[in-house]
Amino acid sequence: MKSWLTAATLALGLALPAMAQERPNTILVLDASGSMWGQIDGVNKITIARDVVRDFVGTFPADQNLGLVTYGHRERGQCSDIQTMIDPAPGTGAEIARIVDELNPRGMTPMTDAVIAAAQALRHTEQAATVILISDGIETCNPDPCAAARALNEAGVDFTAHVIGFDVKGEAEALMQMQCIAEETGGRFLTADNAAELTAALEQVAAPTAGPFTFTAHQSPERMGPEPVFFWPNEPPSAPLVAGEVFWQISDNEFSFVSEATGNPLTLDLPFGDYVVTVTADAWDQPVQTEGTFGPEGPRNLHVMFPPAAPALAELTLRAVMDSADGPLIDTPFTWEFSRDGDSFEFDGNPGVMEVRPGGWTITGHHTALERAQSVDLDLAAGEALTHVMVFETPAAPLPTVTVTAPAQVVVGAAVPVSWTIEGDVNPRDYVTIVPAGAEAGVYTNYDRLEGRSEGRLRAPAEPGLYEVRLQTEGRGSLVLATTAVEVIDAAVTVSAPAQVAVGSAFTVTWEADGLHPRDYVTIVPMGAEDGAYTDYDRMEGQTEGRLRAPAEPGLYEVRLQMEQIGRVLARTPIEVVEGNVTVSGPDRLRASSDLTISWTGAIHPRDYVTIVPVGTAEGEYGDYRRIDSATQVKMTAPTEPGAYEIRYHLDIDNRVMARHPFEVLAADAALDDGAGLVAPATAKPGETITVTWTASQDGRDQRVALARADQADFSWISATSSVEGNSLDLTLPDSPGTYELRFLDLTDRKVLGRSIIEVQP
Numbered sequence: 128m129k130s131w132l133t134a135a136t137l138a139l140g141l142a143l144p145a146m147a148q149e150r151p152n153t154i155l156v157l158d159a160s161g162s163m164w165g166q167i168d169g170v171n172k173i174t175i176a177r178d179v180v181r182d183f184v185g186t187f188p189a190d191q192n193l194g195l196v197t198y199g200h201r202e203r204g205q206c207s208d209i210q211t212m213i214d215p216a217p218g219t220g221a222e223i224a225r226i227v228d229e230l231n232p233r234g235m236t237p238m239t240d241a242v243i244a245a246a247q248a249l250r251h252t253e254q255a256a257t258v259i260l261i262s263d264g265i266e267t268c269n270p271d272p273c274a275a276a277r278a279l280n281e282a283g284v285d286f287t288a289h290v291i292g293f294d295v296k297g298e299a300e301a302l303m304q305m306q307c308i309a310e311e312t313g314g315r316f317l318t319a320d321n322a323a324e325l326t327a328a329l330e331q332v333a334a335p336t337a338g339p340f341t342f343t344a345h346q347s348p349e350r351m352g353p354e355p356v357f358f359w360p361n362e363p364p365s366a367p368l369v370a371g372e373v374f375w376q377i378s379d380n381e382f383s384f385v386s387e388a389t390g391n392p393l394t395l396d397l398p399f400g401d402y403v404v405t406v407t408a409d410a411w412d413q414p415v416q417t418e419g420t421f422g423p424e425g426p427r428n429l430h431v432m433f434p435p436a437a438p439a440l441a442e443l444t445l446r447a448v449m450d451s452a453d454g455p456l457i458d459t460p461f462t463w464e465f466s467r468d469g470d471s472f473e474f475d476g477n478p479g480v481m482e483v484r485p486g487g488w489t490i491t492g493h494h495t496a497l498e499r500a501q502s503v504d505l506d507l508a509a510g511e512a513l514t515h516v517m518v519f520e521t522p523a524a525p526l527p528t529v530t531v532t533a534p535a536q537v538v539v540g541a542a543v544p545v546s547w548t549i550e551g552d553v554n555p556r557d558y559v560t561i562v563p564a565g566a567e568a569g570v571y572t573n574y575d576r577l578e579g580r581s582e583g584r585l586r587a588p589a590e591p592g593l594y595e596v597r598l599q600t601e602g603r604g605s606l607v608l609a610t611t612a613v614e615v616i617d618a619a620v621t622v623s624a625p626a627q628v629a630v631g632s633a634f635t636v637t638w639e640a641d642g643l644h645p646r647d648y649v650t651i652v653p654m655g656a657e658d659g660a661y662t663d664y665d666r667m668e669g670q671t672e673g674r675l676r677a678p679a680e681p682g683l684y685e686v687r688l689q690m691e692q693i694g695r696v697l698a699r700t701p702i703e704v705v706e707g708n709v710t711v712s713g714p715d716r717l718r719a720s721s722d723l724t725i726s727w728t729g730a731i732h733p734r735d736y737v738t739i740v741p742v743g744t745a746e747g748e749y750g751d752y753r754r755i756d757s758a759t760q761v762k763m764t765a766p767t768e769p770g771a772y773e774i775r776y777h778l779d780i781d782n783r784v785m786a787r788h789p790f791e792v793l794a795a796d797a798a799l800d801d802g803a804g805l806v807a808p809a810t811a812k813p814g815e816t817i818t819v820t821w822t823a824s825q826d827g828r829d830q831r832v833a834l835a836r837a838d839q840a841d842f843s844w845i846s847a848t849s850s851v852e853g854n855s856l857d858l859t860l861p862d863s864p865g866t867y868e869l870r871f872l873d874l875t876d877r878k879v880l881g882r883s884i885i886e887v888q889p
Contacts, residue, residue, distance in 0.1 A: 152192045152194070152215040152256045153187070153191060153192060153193045153194065153215060153256070153257065153333075154193075154194040154195070154196055154215055154245045154256070154258065155180070155184075155193065155194065155195045155196070155223060155259070156195075156196040156197065156198075156241050156242065156245050156258065156259075156260065157176065157180065157195065157196070157197040157227060157230065157261075158197070158198065158199060158232075158236065158238070158261070158262060158263070159173070159197045159198065159199050159200030159230040159231070159232045159233075159234075160198070160199030160200075160232055160233070160234050160235060160236045160267075161199065161203070161232050161233050161234060162232070162236070162263055162264055163176065163232035163263070164232055165263065165294070167294055167320070167321055167322075168321065170322075172263060172293065172294060173230065173232050175321070175322045175325065176227070176261075176293075176325070177227050177228050177230075178322060179322055179325045179326050179329065180223070180224065180227045181224040181227070181228070182326065183326070183329045183330075183333070184219075184220035184221075184223045184224050185220060185224070187220050187333070189217060189218050189220070190217050190218075191217060192215035192216055192217055193213075193215060193216070193217075193219050193220060193223065194211070194212075194213050194214050194215035194216070194219065195211075195212040195213040195219070195223045195226060195227075196209065196210070196211050196212065196241060196244060196245045197209075197210060197212055197226075197227075197230060198210065198234070198235075198236075198237055198238075198240075198241045199232060199233065199234035199235055199236060199237070200230050200231060200232060200233065200234065201233075201234065202233070202234050203233050203234050203235075204234065204235060205234055205235060206235050206237045206240065206267075206268035207237070207240075208234045208235065208237070209237055209240060209241050209244050211244070211245075212226050213226070235267050235268055236262075236264060236265075236266065236267040236268065237266075237267070237268040237269070238260065238262060238266050238267075238268075238269070238272065239266055239268070239269035239272040239275045239276070239308075240268060240269060242258055242260060242275075242276070242288060242308065243275060243279060245258055245286075246258065246279055246286045246288075256286045256287070257286065257287040257288070257289060257314065257332075258286055258287065258288035258289065258312070258314070259288070259289040259290070259291060259314075259329070259332045259333070260288055260289070260290035260291060260305060260308060260309075261290075261291035261292075261293045261319070261325065261328070261329075262290065262291070262292055262293060262295065262301065262305055263292070263293045263294045263295055264295065264298065264301055265298065265300055265301040265304060266301075266304055272304045272307065272308055273304060273307035273308065273311060276288065276307065276308045276311040276312055277311045279312070280311055280312060286312060287312050287313045287314045288308050288309055288312040288314040289309060289314040289315045289316075289317070289332035290305040290306070290308050290309040290314065290315075290316045290317070291316075291317045291318070291319055291325065291328045291329070291332070292305050292316070292317070292318040292319070293318075293319050293320075293325060294319075294320055295318060296318075296320060302318075314332075315331070315332055317331060317332065334423070335399075335423060336398055336399055337396055337397060337398040337399060338396065338397070338399065338421075338423060338427065339394055339395070339396050339397075339427065340394070340395055340396075340397050340421055340427050340428070340429065341392050341393070341394045341427060341428045341429070342375050342377075342392060342393045342394075342395070342404065342406070342429050342430075342431075343363075343368070343391060343392040343393075343428065343429070343430045343431075344368065344369040344373045344391050344406060344408055344410075344430075344431050344433065345364060345366040345367065345368060345369060345430060345431070345432050345433065346366065346367060346368070346369040346370065346410055346432075346433045346434075346435060346436065347366055347432050347433065347434055347435050348366060348367065348435060349435065350434075350435065351432065351434050351435070352434065353434060354415075354434070355411060355415045355431050355432060355433045355434065356431065356432045357404070357415075357417040357419075357429065357430070357431050358429075358430055358431075358432070359419075359425070359426040359428065359429060359430070360426075360428065360430055361426075363428070363430075364430060364432070366432060368391055368392075369391065369408050369409075369410045369433050370409065370410060371408065371409030371410060372389060372408070372409055373389065373390065373391040373393070373406060373407070373408045373409075374387070374388075374389050374406070374407040374408075375387065375388055375389070375390070375393050375395075375404065375405070375406055376404070376405040376406075376407075377395065377397065377402050377403075377404055377405075378402065378403050378405075379400060379401065379402055379403070380401065380403065384398070384400075397421055399421055399422045399423055400420070400421060400422075401418065401419070401420050401421070402418070402419065402420075402421055403416060403417075403418050404416065404417050404418070404419065404429060406431055408433065410433050410436060411433055415431065417429075417431075438484070438485050438509040439485070439509040439510035440482040440483060440484065440485070440509070440510075441482070441483055441484070441485050441507035441508060441509065441510065441511045441512075441513065442480065442481075442482050442511070442512045442513070443480070443481055443482075443483060443488075443490075443505070443507060443513050443514075443515065444478055444479070444480050444512075444513070444514040444515070445463055445477075445478060445479040445480075445481075445490065445492065445514075445515055445517070446477065446478045446514065446515070446516045446517070447461050447477050447478075447492050447494065447516075447517045447519065448516060448517070448518055448519070449518070449519055449520070449521055450518065450519075450520055450521055451518060452516050452518060454518065456477055456478065457477055457494060457519065458477070459494070459495060459496040460475065460495040460496070461475065461476070461477040461479075461492065461493065461494060461495065462474070462475050462492075462493040462495065463475075463476075463479045463481070463490060463491070463492055463493075464490070464491040464492075464493065465481070465483065465488055465489075465490055466488070466489045466491070467486065467487065467488050467489065483507065485507050485508055485509040485510075485511070486506070486507065487504060487505070487506050487507075488504070488505050488507060489502055489503070489504050490502065490503055490504075490505060490515070492517045494519050497519065497522070499519060501517050501519070503515065503517070524551075524552060525551065526551070526606070526608065527549050527550055527551025527552060527553055527608065528549070528550040528551060529547060529548070529549050529550075529551075529553070529598055529608040529609040530547060530548045530609050531545065531546070531547045531559060531596055531597070531598045531609040531610065531611050532545070532546045532547065532611060533545045533546075533561075533585075533596040533611050533613050534613065535612070535613065535614065536613070536614045536615075536616060537587045537613060537614075537615055537616070537642065538587065538615070538616055538617065538618035538641075538642035538643060539587055539588065539589050539590065539591055539615055539616070539617055539618060539643075539690065539695070539697075540586065540587055540588075540589055540618075540643055540644045540647055540690040540691070540692055540695075541586075541587045541618075541642045541643060541644055542584050542585075542586060542587075542644050542645070543561065543584065543585045543586065543587050543596070543613070544582065544583075544584055545559050545575070545582065545583050545584065545585055545596055546581055546582040546583075547559065547577070547581060547582070547598055547609065548581065549577075549581075553577060553600070553608075554577075554600060554601060554602060555576065555577055555578050555579055556576055556577075556578075556601045557576070557577050557598065557599065557600045557601055557608075558571070558574040558575060558576045558577060558598070558599065558601065559574065559575050559577075559583055559585065559596060559597065559598050559599075560572055560573065560574040560575075560585065560596070560597055560599065561573070561585050561586075561587065561588065561594050561595070561596050561597075561613065562594065562595055562597060563588075563592065563593070563594055563595075564592075564593040564594055564595050564612065566595070568599065568604075568605055568606065568607045569599070569604075569605030571599070572588065573585055573586045577598075586644060586692065587613075587615050587644075588615055588692070589690050589692045589693045589695045590615070590695075591614075591615050591616050591617050592614075592615055593612065593613075593614055593615075594612075594613045594614070594615055595610045595611065595612055595613065596610065596611050596613050597609070597610045598610075617697075618640055618641065618642050618643055618697060619639070619640075619641070620638065620639065620640040620643070620688055620697040620698040621638060621639045621640075621698050622636065622637070622638045622649060622686055622687070622688040622698040622699065622700050623636065623637045623638070623700060624636045624637075624675075624686040624700050624702050625702065626701075626702065626703065627702070627703045627704075627705055628677045628702060628703075628704055628705070629677060629704070629705055629706070629707040629731055630677055630678065630679055630680065630681055630704055630705070630706060630707050630731070630778065630780075630783070630785075631676065631677055631678075631679055631707065631731045631732050631735065631778035631779065631780045631783070631785075632676070632677045632707070632731045632732055633674050633675070633676055633677075633732055634674065634675060634677060635672055635673075635674055636649045636665070636672060636673050636674065636675055636686055637671060637672040638667070638671060638672070638688050638698065639671065640667065640688060640697070640698075643667060643690075643697070644667075644690070644691065645666065645667055645668045645669050646666055646667075646668075646691045647666070647667050647688065647689065647690050647691055647697075648661070648664040648665060648666045648667060648688070648689065648691065649664065649665050649667070649673055649675065649686060649687065649688050649689075650662060650663065650664035650665075650675070650686070650687055650689065651663060651675050651676075651677065651678065651684050651685070651686050651687075651702065652684060652685055652687060653678075653682065653683075653684055653685075654682075654683040654684055654685055654701065656685070658689070658694055658695065658696045659689065659693065659694025659695075659696075660694070661687075661689070661694070662678065663675050663676045663780075667688075676732070676779075676780055677704045677780075678704055678780065678781075679778050679780045679781035679783040680704070680781075680783070681703075681704050681705050681706050682703075682704055683701065683702075683703055683704075684701070684702050684703070684704055685699045685700065685701055685702065686699065686700050686702050687699045707729055707731045707785055708728075708729040709727065709728070709729040709730065709731065709776050709785040709786040710727060710728045710729060710786050711725065711726070711727045711737060711774055711775070711776040711786040711787065711788050712725070712726050712727070712774075712788055713725045713726070713774045713788050713790055714790055715789075715790050715791065716790060716791045716792075716793060716799065717765050717790065717791075717792065717793070717799075718765065718792070718793050718794065718795050718796075718797055718799070719765055719766060719767050719768065719769055719792050719793065719794060719795045720764060720765055720766075720767050720795060721764070721765050721795075722762055722763075722764055722765070723762070723763055723764070723765055723790075724760055724761070724762055725737050725753075725760060725761055725762075725763055725774050725788075726759055726760035726761075727755070727759060727760070727776055727786070728759070729786075730755045730759070731778065731785070732755070732778070732779055732780075733754065733755055733756045733757060734754060734755070734779035735754070735755045735776065735777060735778055735779050735785075736749070736752040736753060736754045736755060736776075736777050736779065737752060737753055737755070737761065737763075737774060737775065737776055737777070738750055738751065738752035738753075738774075738775055738777060739751055739763060739765075739766060739772055739773070739774055739775075740772065740773055740775060741766075741770060741771065741772055741773075742770075742771040742772060742773055742789060744773070746782075746783075746784055747777075747781070747782040747783070747784075748782075749775070749777060749782065750766075751763065751764075752777075755776075765792050766792050768792070769791075769792050769793055769794050769797075770791075770792055771789065771791055771792075772789070772790055772791070772792055773787045773788065773789050773790075774787065774788040774789075774790065775787045796809075796866075796884040796886075797884075798881075798882060798883045798884070799879075799881065799882040800880075800881045800882075801878065801879065801880045801881060802823055802880050802881070803821050803822070803823045803871035803880035803881025804820075804821050804822030804823060804881065805819070805820075805821045805832075805869060805870075805871045805880075805881035805882070805883050806819070806820045806821070806883070807819045807820075807869045807883045807885060808885065809883075809884065809885065809886065810885065810886045810887075810888060811860050811885060811886075811887055812860075812887070812888070812889060813860065813861065813862045813863065813864055813887055813888075813889060814859065814860060814861070814862045815859070815860050815887075816857055816858065816859045816860070817857070817858055817860060817885075818855060818856070818857055818858075819832060819855065819856045819857075819858050819869060820854055820855045820856075821850065821854055821855075821871055821881065822854065823850070823871060823880060823881075825850060825851055828873055828874075828875040828876070829849075829873075829874040829875045830849070830850045830851075830871065830872065830873050830874070830875075830880075831847040831848060831849050831850060831871075831872050831874060832847065832848050832850055832856055832858075832869065832870075832871055832872075833845075833846065833847040833848075833869070833870045833871075833872055834846045834847075834858060834860075834861075834867060834868075834869055834870075835867065835868055835870060836865065836866070836867060836868070837865075837866040837867060837868045837884060839868075841870065841872075841879050842872065842874075842877070844870070845861065845867075846858075847872070850871070860885070860887050861887065863887070864887050864888050864889060865887055866884060866885075866886055866887075867884070867885045867886075867887055868882055868883065868884055868885070869881075869882070869883045869885060870882055
């Protein structure tokens with residue numbers, strides 16, 4: 128009795144994209160009955176089966192579930208000799224090859240029951256499976272294998288059996304049984320008569336039955352036929368994807384299988400077969416369909432090309448106004464003309480609104496009443512909303528009759544009197560100006576507006592030459608209404624100044640400059656400075672002399688007479704600035720907040736000043752100050768804080784220090800001595816008698832010891848005693864508390880030789 132070799136393969140239930148995520152099951156059912164000891168070309172069939180199965184499981188995908196069922200390998204004559212050797216699981220190939228190598232064929236051929244057992248074992252997975260049967264003989268246990276397979280299918284066991292007849296030539300009944308099992312379960316029936324054919328049959332039934340397919344919708348950028356076109360390109364087309372949502376429906380002809388999804392592009396895993404593809408896109412007003420075969424060998428990318436979208440119209444609003452863009456609308460008859468590529472159309476109205484195809488248009492506006500027209504070329508984009516304004520000018524009134532008069536010759540920079548006569552209407556903002564002869568209309572330099580007058584004044588240019596005085600309009604295209612020629616000549620100019628002046632001093636400058644402008648000026652600048660540079664200056668203002676201030680630093684300088692307009696130098700003379708001889712003096716020591724007299728010699732300018740600052744103060748900084756004016760001395764108050772100070776003489780220009788005198792500020796109650804050696808107690812009670820001593824010699828001078836209030840003048844007192852009687856004195860203090868001062872006075876030289884403060888307190 129011959130036996131069957133059966134295999135159950137991969138379940139490829141890929142009807143919906145989600146199913147591509149499931150791992151299919153495969154069970155290999157191997158016939159190990161006694162007939163497998165038969166030979167083909169001198170080789171036992173079981174040996175051939177072992178080699179083929181070993182190669183098959185070696186190439187089987189390791190991530191897919193593979194199991195093994197065999198029968199007839201344990202007992203002779205037992206139809207129940209069916210055993211599941213390995214449950215379906217990934218990575219079982221090596222173990223299956225080992226088990227098959229150890230099988231010893233000996234028993235019956237319960238082929239149908241083995242298939243039923245394998246299918247029932249897979250039923251709990253709720254996933255479709257496939258069975259492959261390889262048989263070399265007829266069923267020996269079940270009287271009707273075909274009926275049993277049909278019963279399994281009707282009971283809802285979802286499996287497919289592929290049957291391979293191994294060495295069954297000439298066995299008609301066996302062939303019919305095997306083919307019926309395959310047909311009832313939706314599988315394939317193959318035969319194999321040797322090892323190569325058995326290998327090829329296994330590869331066919333184990334090959335994939337589904338695969339990924341990509342669906343893409345494009346919109347053509349160029350003109351094409353009126354309907355969408357489906358195609359399978361070798362290379363992806365360059366056309367852009369269609370805009371908006373794209374919905375795909377893929378179904379078989381009986382609609383027993385349907386897959387639906389949205390996307391562009393969209394990739395789906397589909398069982399191989401014939402399908403109807405329906406696509407719905409926002410870019411097209413109805414679904415479109417195609418039919419095709421989706422197989423393992425053909426192309427995998429289906430594309431559909433939609434015709435280009437009709438361009439959106441452009442909306443153009445046209446306004447015709449008078450005189451300016453925000454002027455009034457023209458309310459008399461008005462016609463708009465559109466022309467393009469030899470075609471044209473017209474319509475009336477203002478404003479006018481028209482929807483037109485995108486692209487270039489020539490639009491002409493016809494003002495019927497004025498018998499005038501304007502044209503404009505506009506490039507309109509699809510969907511664009513544009514407003515265009517055409518401005519028509521009110522016809523100009525007749526030009527007035529105008530004359531303008533000016534001197535035939537003036538000097539550079541001079542004030543030029545200009546007069547004019549006008550018959551007709553002009554704008555008060557029209558003006559006269561002076562420009563180079565032959566300058567274009569509308570050019571101007573300095574100008575004077577008419578403003579209802581008949582005369583005005585201009586400034587002559589700084590460079591000599593031929594010029595024109597023009598009367599021209601501000602509007603109406605800057606029309607020149609009248610002109611007269613003027614020659615501008617250089618002036619005969621001289622300037623004089625002292626050859627030498629002291630730093631910061633004021634000095635007199637004289638000039639001869641007939642005809643120049645009153646705002647031209649004299650100035651003093653370093654020798655070699657660029658023309659137009661200036662420091663202190665004095666405008667001419669119709670005079671022949673003025674005064675300047677010398678710079679604060681000595682050196683070589685120039686006095687220049689130059690024009691206000693562009694700084695052109697008309698005359699110059701050299702001048703040397705030398706150092707001044709300034710001294711300043713004051714006390715060497717004094718008490719805080721006391722008065723002091725500051726005197727000086729060699730004063731330079733009345734706006735120079737003396738100031739008191741702490742020693743080390745930066746040059747140019749100042750504190751309390753007094754201007755020099757015309758005096759030789761001034762009274763100031765000493766600082767309130769003791770310390771080292773300076774009296775400084777500053778130039779008003781650049782605050783440069785010309786002289787300084789150091790002095791010391793003592794505490795307000797400090798004793799001062801200038802040779803008297805005056806000694807007295809610092810405190811005493813009202814009415815108390817104190818002893819005062821001194822060391823100064825009289826030398827025939829009128830010297831006195833005086834008691835005064837601290838705020839009294841130096842040579843006024845409450846009491847005074849001559850020092851001629853000795854070197855000491857008993858002195859009774861006033862009854863009134865307060866601050867008093869003992870002073871040793873030299874009345875002959877009017878000097879205070881010593882001071883000492885006494886606080887009288889109860």
